[in-house]
Amino acid sequence: MNDTPMELPDFHIPHAEKIEWMIETNGWALEPVEARPDTDPPTPAYAYSIGMSDAVAFPDVAVFGLTPVAANGLVTLVADACRGGTEIPLGVELVGLLDNELRCCFASIDLGTHGHLFSTAASWYRGAPFSMVQLIYPDRNGFMPYEAGYEQRMRLAQPVVG
Secondary structure, eight states: OOOSOOOOOOOOOOHHHHHHHHHHHHSSEEEEEOOBTTSSSOBOOEEEEESHHHHHSSOEEEEESSOHHHHHHHHHHHHHHHHTTOOOOSSSEEESSSGGGOEEEEEEOOHHHHGGGGHHHHHHTTTOOOOEEEEEOOOTTSOOTTSTTSOTTHHHHSOOOO
């Protein structure tokens, strides 16, 4: 038996090519962004889609405070609902999209104010205008971030930018 470790191929490809591959494969890409504890206030981890408008005629979606895998699951849920013909309104609370009849809301994000959070999307769209919405979800007790009972520890994890 050979104890020499197998040489793995080099999978380092430019970031733009990864985004392009995800869009070609899935119709849209997910861009995870690491938390930035050094900013004031600290920026939580978040993820956002790129290419949703072409794929399913819905704005790109940003999700704050969840792991990339969880955010990907939610964005996939949105994409699948749109592909299935569901019309998702913006700016109103919805029941039925998330499990357990939890409420959620898709809030439009002002890219003039918060566009710096979505630099990979801006680069992908090459200066063309695009739309981004925040998927706002409740805490474990069912309170939304803009409600009085919302869990205080979650306020930094899920800021409302939409």
